[in-house]
Amino acid sequence: MDWTPARDDFDRYMLPNYNPQGVIPVRGEGSRLWDQGGEEYIDFAGGIAVNALGHAHPALVNALKTQGEQLWHLSNVYTNEPALRLAKALVEATFADKVFFANSGGEANEAALKLARRYAHDTTGAHKNKIVSFRRSFHGRTWFTVSVGGQEKYTQGFGPVPGGIVHGDYNDLESARALVDGDTCAIMVEPVQGEGGVTPGDADFLSGLRELADAHGALLIFDEVQCGVGRTGHLYAYMGYGVTPDILTSAKALGGGFPIGAMLTTDRVAEVFGAGTHGSTYGGNPLACAVALAAIETIGRPEVLAGVQERAGIFRAELARINAKYDCFAEVRGQGLLIGAEFNARYGEQGRATLAAAIKQGLMLLVAGPNVLRFAPSLVIPETDIREGMARLDAAIDTLDAAS
Template identity: 80%
Template sequence: MTWTPTRDDFNTYMLPNYNPQAIIPVRGDGSRLWDQDGREFVDFAGGIAVNALGHAHPALVDALKTQGEQLWHLSNVYANEPALRLAKTLVEATFADKAFFCNSGGEANEAALKLARRYAHDHHGKQKDKIVSFRQSFHGRTWFTVSVGGQPKYTEGFGPIPGGIVHGQYNDLDSARELVDENTCAIIVEPMQGEGGVTPATPEFLEGLRALADAHNALLIFDEVQCGVGRTGHLYGYMHYGVTPDILTSAKALGGGFPIGAMLTTEHVAEVFVVGTHGSTYGGNPLACAVGYAAVSTINTPEVLDGVAERHALFRKHLEAIDAKYDCFAEIRGLGLLMGAEFNARFGEAGRDTLAAGIDEGVMLLVAGPGVLRFAPSLIIPEADIDEGMARLERAIARVAESVG
């Protein structure tokens, strides 16, 4: 007997911590998706900045098929060729000397925060444990990372939260100066806040954090889980700003849709993670690393990275035209192909209504809070798909405009 799942089955069998849209996509090709009924959608969501090469990209499919016929899993009792190949590629393309692989952005940030505390402990003493983060930040859903994140709604009801964590105001260097002191082991920041509203850091802010970290013997951690791997038009966002962190975390687009995370750091910092200090059963498994290598090798090319700026300009042009017609946005912001369109006071918190209207019109969107539309499409989305998706978005905005008056 065959069984075709429906959206109602989610409510029956799955925990209620998600609330998916009414459709179930079953097939993707590039920047288009099709649901169970054969309806087509233009994908502006990209799996929340994950599908950086779209759906079923030939290089990723080939890497997965080839590796799947050779070796799936060893554990870290043994080294494997795909992990070493990906580590070498990332080290040679960035500031880093060493790489650690895991399964997600949350795990990458967990590793980074543990590394920073261990480094401070070994070099400066156990009293140096303070972590400075920023309000509206998002660093993952593990207990440590959700506490470091600057959104209390994600820790509410789960207390008590771990100690030694304080939060300043993003893009406010004076706020950070008030918090960073000799007991600070790490400053963690997103070069562009994603969940917090798609807000890029100012150059002065990141430069100031680097100086603060240096002055107080703290480590600077860049969380590039969402903004990394080509999304800004550079392989990593720190390259856009010219500010180099001590530790960088990466995930999402790193595997192009296959789960993988990475923490990158310098040799000096890495030395404190001696054998047994940290680990991951699945981290660095051959399947994920083979796909990750294919993704990074494809993305880190002039053709792809230079094309991000061109596509950003086209997205902005369409969004500005929609705003001119419907007077709906207070600000359009972002870098590369991580963009946010914040609704004005008239539209208010119309994000989820716009997502639902978008589904009806055949375009998949994201939000970053209730009042910000977020766009994180494939880095190689064809211009024709941008044009078509924006035409569908305009129809969705028109429907929402009728409801808000």
């Protein structure tokens, strides 16, 4: 087909639930991208914390090419070697005994919530079905997960939400304590809230949730879709907190850009998901699992995980320099290479304006709400790219209008 798509064609052919930037990237290498016109961009967005090894990383490319010449799909009528290798690697690297594969973080969270309710139903009774989550959380876009997520804007206009879901305040243990009781089957929490503003969980808050779950016979679910797989400098964030969940969900960086999700849990909990209780046609796809294994093996290297903190230090130092120049940020927070820079009152809700200004300077980044810039770059981004990208951010902020 002799046709080159343009940004206007998105509006013509695709549903308007997205509003992408005006450029269309066509090629990537490492932490740099090039658009249709050959313009170069530095990538601080990482596909929303997905491209944890950058673009076209040799280990991932080789895994995909090798598997692509062998076996693409079987369905779960059969198992396959890449899925078993990946499951083994995840079990050996974490608290988990068993793994379920899906296609995305939303599907992994859907599976986790269904598992928690099924476990409570089978071990205690149907009355034990309450799910406690937290405001400003984000757990996916399926109807179950978006309802458990603590942002009403994502459920508005879609009809009545599922019952048995309540929300407390993040990092407020007393708020959770008031909600958790004998009817609670699960407490679901992001160790680091991503979409809600890049807010790390307090250690006492997360350990307190563990104690609450144990006291009331509930399961603790950690949603590590965004903060997992090396993002915080640990393979999974729970390792840095010393708080072990009953169920953990993973996606995004797990596939390094190839769609895959996973739910990890213990033997005790997993046994209630007997044959036919849950499934996914593409879950455990050989292509996805082969790429994900290469990603896990590469990211899990000590030098890669240690490098996350080194690079995070450079990001924070550069943000401090920009803040000293413009007095634009009220707070810089996050963990590892998941960083949020919240604009102060002088700059207000200029997140989207900054994204547009940054694109003009050759920089891709994210927001987490209207007033928070979010950085989720490659975990192996070179220092030169960090500093050059920050110079471009400096130039972008220079174009914004601050309130007097």
